[in-house]
Amino acid sequence: RSKAQGRSTFNLFNPSFTEQGMRQLQIETALRGAIDKDEFEVYYQPQAKAQNGVVIAAEALLRWHNDEIGKIGPAEFIPIAEEIGIISQIGEWVLKQVCQQIKAWQNKGHPPITVAVNIAPEQITNAEFPKLVQDLLEEYDISGNQLEIEITEGSFIDSPDKVKTNLYALKQIGARIAIDDFGTGYSNLSYLRKLPIDHLKIDQSFIRGMFSEDGNRQLIKTILSMSDNLGMQSIAEGVESQPQADFLHEGGCSIIQGYLLARPEPADDFEKHFLPTKEE
Numbered sequence: 001r002s003k004a005q006g007r008s009t010f011n012l013f014n015p016s017f018t019e020q021g022m023r024q025l026q027i028e029t030a031l032r033g034a035i036d037k038d039e040f041e042v043y044y045q046p047q048a049k050a051q052n053g054v055v056i057a058a059e060a061l062l063r064w065h066n067d068e069i070g071k072i073g074p075a076e077f078i079p080i081a082e083e084i085g086i087i088s089q090i091g092e093w094v095l096k097q098v099c100q101q102i103k104a105w106q107n108k109g110h111p112p113i114t115v116a117v118n119i120a121p122e123q124i125t126n127a128e129f130p131k132l133v134q135d136l137l138e139e140y141d142i143s144g145n146q147l148e149i150e151i152t153e154g155s156f157i158d159s160p161d162k163v164k165t166n167l168y169a170l171k172q173i174g175a176r177i178a179i180d181d182f183g184t185g186y187s188n189l190s191y192l193r194k195l196p197i198d199h200l201k202i203d204q205s206f207i208r209g210m211f212s213e214d215g216n217r218q219l220i221k222t223i224l225s226m227s228d229n230l231g232m233q234s235i236a237e238g239v240e241s242q243p244q245a246d247f248l249h250e251g252g253c254s255i256i257q258g259y260l261l262a263r264p265e266p267a268d269d270f271e272k273h274f275l276p277t278k279e280e
């Protein structure tokens with residue numbers, strides 16, 4: 001649904017629109033109260049080296065459960081949060097949770113792990129954003145390289161220079177930068193080259209079609225060598241099978257993420273499954 005349609009699709013005289021509009025309104029109202037009612041939880045999905053399967057990082061993925069509505073996935077509620085102007089507030093909550101979690105794992109003696117956090121366009125274009133990150137790093141006493149900032153190509157459309165300034169400021173404090181869903185959006189490659197990007201995340205639609213649609217394998221190879229030429233490492237997301245992982249590794253992909261390794265899971269499960277203790 002486009003922004004232009006917005007809430008005007010709520011139409012009492014069209015039964016299907018009514019139902020859709022009711023759900024939309026219900027979600028909007030519930031979403032505004034979700035932080036206060038403690039309805040969000042951050043899940044963690046491992047990222048491993050393609051070369052040897054060693055888990056080196058995790059992506060933080062937000063989950064929401066509301067008593068009346070039930071579970072709703074981020075693919076549905078994040079766009080709504082953006083539309084009603086509360087995505088920055090939610091994003092700040094996620095960042096805080098993640099920093100707190102990194103610190104908690106550190107206190108338990110686990111070796112440091114990097115956590116990637118999805119950052120909405122509204123957040124990454126905000127001039128205050130690097131300061132927010134810096135304050136959180138100080139508050140939780142963790143180092144910048146334990147955070148990876150994931151943004152999409154769409155973040156560059158409206159104010160590329162603001163994003164550029166922020167990315168350099170984030171690099172300055174040690175954070176890593178990843179471009180999420182790469183290959184699906186607006187890509188000005190010469191522009192990307194001027195940015196301090198560590199990782200290109202190949203969109204999972206390319207991985208999914210790897211062995212069905214012929215063109216995808218060539219496309220993946222092209223993205224892998226391009227990312228190499230740009231001096232960046234690539235992360236493949238949505239890797240579900242060993243043949244996919246093998247093909248990616250052979251093509252030079254550095255890091256893989258997907259159900260092959262694990263689904264996103266609560267922090268405690270992630271810790272049990274993927275964080276080695278000192279004794280081990």
Ligand code: C2E
Nearest residue numbers: 061062073074075078094118119120238239240258259264
């Ligand atoms: P994303 O950042 O591209 O995250 C990857 C999505 O792929 C996640 O969906 C993950 O659960 C799913 N996934 C991972 N491995 C596999 C696999 O092997 N197969 C399949 N079929 N799917 C896999 P999820 O958690 O539903 O999140 C959807 C999107 O919502 C994310 O896409 C991201 O754009 C957004 N999102 C999630 N959490 C946040 C957040 O805290 N802030 C913001 N701004 N956006 C978020």
Ligand code: MG
Nearest residue numbers: 059118150180
């Ligand atoms: Mg992501």
Ligand code: MG
Nearest residue numbers: 180181203237
């Ligand atoms: Mg993605």
Ligand code: MG
Nearest residue numbers: 118152180181
């Ligand atoms: Mg995405």
